[in-house]
Amino acid sequence: MDPTDKVIDVVGLHQRYGDFEAVRGLTFAVREGELFALLGTNGAGKTTAMETIEGFRPAASGTVRVLGRDPHRERTAVRPATGVMLQEGGLFPDLTVAETVDLWRDLVPDARPRAEVLERVALADKADVRARQLSGGQKRRLDLALAIVGRPRVLFLDEPTTGMDPEARRATWRTVRDLVADGTTVLLTTHYLEEAERLADRLAIMHRGAVEVAGTVAEVLAGHGDRISFQVPPQVPVAELPRPLGAEPRVAVGGGAPVATYTLTGQGGQGVQGALRHLLDWADDRRLHLAGLQARSASLEDVFLRVAGHPPVEEDHR
Amino acid sequence: MNLTVPVGPLRSRPMLRLARLEATLMWRNRTALFGVVGLPAFFTVMLLVANGNGNTTSGIDAVLYTGTGDLAFFLLPAVFMNLVNVYTARREELTLKRLRSGPLSDAEVLGGSVLGAVLLYLAQAAVIVVIIATALGGGLPRDPVLMLVAMVLGAAVFALLAMALSGVTRTVELAQLTVMPLLLLSMLASGFMFPMDELPDAVRYAAAAVPLTPVVEIVRTAYLGRDFTGTGDHGNVGVLEAWTTCGPALLTLVAWVALGVWLARRYFRWEPRHG
Numbered sequence: 001m002d003p004t005d006k007v008i009d010v011v012g013l014h015q016r017y018g019d020f021e022a023v024r025g026l027t028f029a030v031r032e033g034e035l036f037a038l039l040g041t042n043g044a045g046k047t048t049a050m051e052t053i054e055g056f057r058p059a060a061s062g063t064v065r066v067l068g069r070d071p072h073r074e075r076t077a078v079r080p081a082t083g084v085m086l087q088e089g090g091l092f093p094d095l096t097v098a099e100t101v102d103l104w105r106d107l108v109p110d111a112r113p114r115a116e117v118l119e120r121v122a123l124a125d126k127a128d129v130r131a132r133q134l135s136g137g138q139k140r141r142l143d144l145a146l147a148i149v150g151r152p153r154v155l156f157l158d159e160p161t162t163g164m165d166p167e168a169r170r171a172t173w174r175t176v177r178d179l180v181a182d183g184t185t186v187l188l189t190t191h192y193l194e195e196a197e198r199l200a201d202r203l204a205i206m207h208r209g210a211v212e213v214a215g216t217v218a219e220v221l222a223g224h225g226d227r228i229s230f231q232v233p234p235q236v237p238v239a240e241l242p243r244p245l246g247a248e249p250r251v252a253v254g255g256g257a258p259v260a261t262y263t264l265t266g267q268g269g270q271g272v273q274g275a276l277r278h279l280l281d282w283a284d285d286r287r288l289h290l291a292g293l294q295a296r297s298a299s300l301e302d303v304f305l306r307v308a309g310h311p312p313v314e315e316d317h318r
Numbered sequence: 319m320n321l322t323v324p325v326g327p328l329r330s331r332p333m334l335r336l337a338r339l340e341a342t343l344m345w346r347n348r349t350a351l352f353g354v355v356g357l358p359a360f361f362t363v364m365l366l367v368a369n370g371n372g373n374t375t376s377g378i379d380a381v382l383y384t385g386t387g388d389l390a391f392f393l394l395p396a397v398f399m400n401l402v403n404v405y406t407a408r409r410e411e412l413t414l415k416r417l418r419s420g421p422l423s424d425a426e427v428l429g430g431s432v433l434g435a436v437l438l439y440l441a442q443a444a445v446i447v448v449i450i451a452t453a454l455g456g457g458l459p460r461d462p463v464l465m466l467v468a469m470v471l472g473a474a475v476f477a478l479l480a481m482a483l484s485g486v487t488r489t490v491e492l493a494q495l496t497v498m499p500l501l502l503l504s505m506l507a508s509g510f511m512f513p514m515d516e517l518p519d520a521v522r523y524a525a526a527a528v529p530l531t532p533v534v535e536i537v538r539t540a541y542l543g544r545d546f547t548g549t550g551d552h553g554n555v556g557v558l559e560a561w562t563t564c565g566p567a568l569l570t571l572v573a574w575v576a577l578g579v580w581l582a583r584r585y586f587r588w589e590p591r592h593g
Contacts, residue, residue: 054419056588076327079421090416092339094346106335107420150421 007032007154007185008053012062015048015209022048024209025062030202035176035186037196039300040206041308046189047087049206050158053187054084066154080109083152085143087159087189093132097123097142100131101149108150120178121145122171136163141172148179155179157188161195173198193300205307212307217300224298224306225265226272228279230290231257244278245271259292328425336417336430337437340404350403357395358442361388362449369453376513377552378542385450386541387510389443389469390533393476394504396439397432399497401480404431405586406487415589432477439473450541460543461560468536468564471571475529478578485585504530514548522548529574532567539564 008030015023030036055071105111204214264271373380450456508530538546
């Protein structure tokens with residue numbers, strides 16, 4: 001990577017709250033015009049890292065550069081080029097949507113017209129509604145509007161679609177994609193893996209304050225293998241499950257019947273096909289029905305589970 | 319998180335914009351409006367009601383005494399109580415943090431609210447000046463520059479104290495309580511309404527250290543052209559003389575500004591506490 005190409009450059013960042021070290025040696029870089037997603041469970045240090053990069057606090061150790069400058073010490077130089085969407089809050093409850101956007105238009109240089117901003121976040125019909133009366137998802141969209149009013153070169157989105165219904169989430173993804181297409185560099189945190197899979201040029205999975213895995217989605221998934229799973233037929237003891245191409249079954253008891261999963265690595269594209277043939281022959285020979293049979297490539301969730309030890313979604317907000 | 323140094327530039331345009339925002343938000347928040355405008359309005363009406371009752375305080379008409387005191391006292395509702403509310407509410411609703419994420423410097427974000435509060439205070443004071451000059455027959459300020467210096471220094475002190483106090487005020491509701499000690503102390507011990515002349519020396523020395531006291535003394539002295547400082551004999555003072563007479567009170571105010579800066583840096587918080 002050409003060093004001048006790094007719009008965001010984080011090297012060996014540490015950050016602590018009292019005795020708790022929230023970020024421990026975080027290193028990653030974001031290139032001009034790309035969307036980079038930081039994934040991790042709550043407590044992985046995403047928001048602490050994000051707020052340090054946004055310039056809210058100095059790095060305890062390590063270096064952070066945004067557009068080549070220290071975002072905390074030189075924040076009056078950096079801020080006009082950045083747009084920030086915080087993880088929560090930050091709207092004046094008694095201002096209407098239009099008044100809120102107008103306030104920010106007056107505060108940032110070279111503001112976009114209000115109509116354009118509201119159009120982009122699909123809030124044009126809510127212009128006269130006070131912020132306190134908006135739904136959670138509408139508040140997030142208004143917050144996104146404020147982040148983009150100043151045509152930022154670098155956009156920070158901290159869990160931008162939390163609290164949105166699926167339709168609003170898709171609309172927000174379109175908005176973000178359009179911004180990236182216009183050349184905006186985006187750093188995004190999320191715990192929706194689908195969001196990262198859909199939007200990110202590159203991503204990093206954080207665990208316990210540092211990056212565990214990073215790269216393009218394909219790079220991150222590479223080496224994590226393809227998966228075949230089915231419900232273990234009741235008459236088959238787990239110990240007698242076959243080992244197609246040497247793969248060991250992992251048996252998990254979910255909602256009802258135990259499910260056997262094979263992870264196939266190292267056989268290239270041939271793995272799934274060969275292993276499936278082996279399994280189907282085995283089932284035919286014994287006249288077994290393999291309920292819920294699936295074959296698929298590794299997903300981000302599989303990688304995430306390997307890294308973090310538990311699924312990313314479904315945690316409550318602090 | 320405490321105030322960090324340097325706080326950055328101070329541009330008037332964004333600060334005026336935030337001051338306008340404060341006016342809009344206050345107008346829409348009737349509780350805040352009542353506290354910030356209602357209390358001064360009550361004191362103003364009291365001046366008109368009590369006018370001509372013939373009482374004297376410290377050798378002058380009691381209503382004129384209180385009226386010149388109001389010019390200083392309105393710092394409490396318009397600047398101090400107002401800003402404790404504003405900073406506490408903004409911190410808890412995360413709008414302080416949100417504004418700080420934009421291109422404004424920390425000083426501009428905080429200063430916009432201060433500017434709004436100070437303009438409101440000056441407007442309220444202007445009403446009192448008109449009442450003193452007309453209904454009370456007290457004339458116009460003899461030394462408006464000295465009076466304005468004291469009012470602006472006083473505004474700085476109470477804005478800084480509001481920043482510090484907001485940092486230890488968990489919610490807007492609690493702000494009604496946390497402002498009380500300084501409010502009561504200012505009402506009783508500053509001499510704005512009740513003179514300190516007859517009290518024992520120890521009490522008068524203590525009262526001189528109350529942050530509102532030097533503002534009251536200077537404003538009254540500058541308005542009436544008579545020495546109403548702590549040790550004053552209420553005799554006439556010329557314009558230049560008033561500055562030297564008020565020297566100790568001005569120094570007290572400057573000391574309060576310095577202490578206020580230290581307290582604000584120490585206690586002000588941009589974000590709610592974790593957990």
